[in-house]
Amino acid sequence: MTNAFDFGAKQFDTAQLESLFFGPARAFAALSIDVTEKLVNAQLDATKAYTDTSLAQLRQLVEVKDAEGLKSYLEGQQEVAKELTERLKGDAEKVVALQQEFIQESQKLTEGSVKQAQESAQQATETATKAVKDVAPKAK
Numbered sequence: 001m002t003n004a005f006d007f008g009a010k011q012f013d014t015a016q017l018e019s020l021f022f023g024p025a026r027a028f029a030a031l032s033i034d035v036t037e038k039l040v041n042a043q044l045d046a047t048k049a050y051t052d053t054s055l056a057q058l059r060q061l062v063e064v065k066d067a068e069g070l071k072s073y074l075e076g077q078q079e080v081a082k083e084l085t086e087r088l089k090g091d092a093e094k095v096v097a098l099q100q101e102f103i104q105e106s107q108k109l110t111e112g113s114v115k116q117a118q119e120s121a122q123q124a125t126e127t128a129t130k131a132v133k134d135v136a137p138k139a140k
Helices: 014-062 067-139
Strands: 004-007 010-013
Touching: 014 067
Parallel strands: none
Antiparallel strands: 004 010
């Protein structure tokens, strides 16, 4: 099996198509999937943490039996609010870091693809120039 299709006088090179289009598209898709997976896992972790905190607070509220217990519960709510605020801040920072990672990696992929396309264009130009130079003397 060859890596080219014959379309009349022109050869269609699937390896070139792979290197210029499909390879970079696959790399970008893989990067997108990796970042999406990290974002989903971060969301799941955050949801579990918030749910656990909420359930723990509800359990404590159910255990309140008198005014002193209620006072203690309400005072504890300030600490819980502080912890949740810190958790939210950390989760937001994690999402921003993932977005920055995605941007940096996609820029690297784009730069690599552009460089490869430039090299392929340069090779094609050199091949065509050589072919023209080889054919020109024979045409005379």
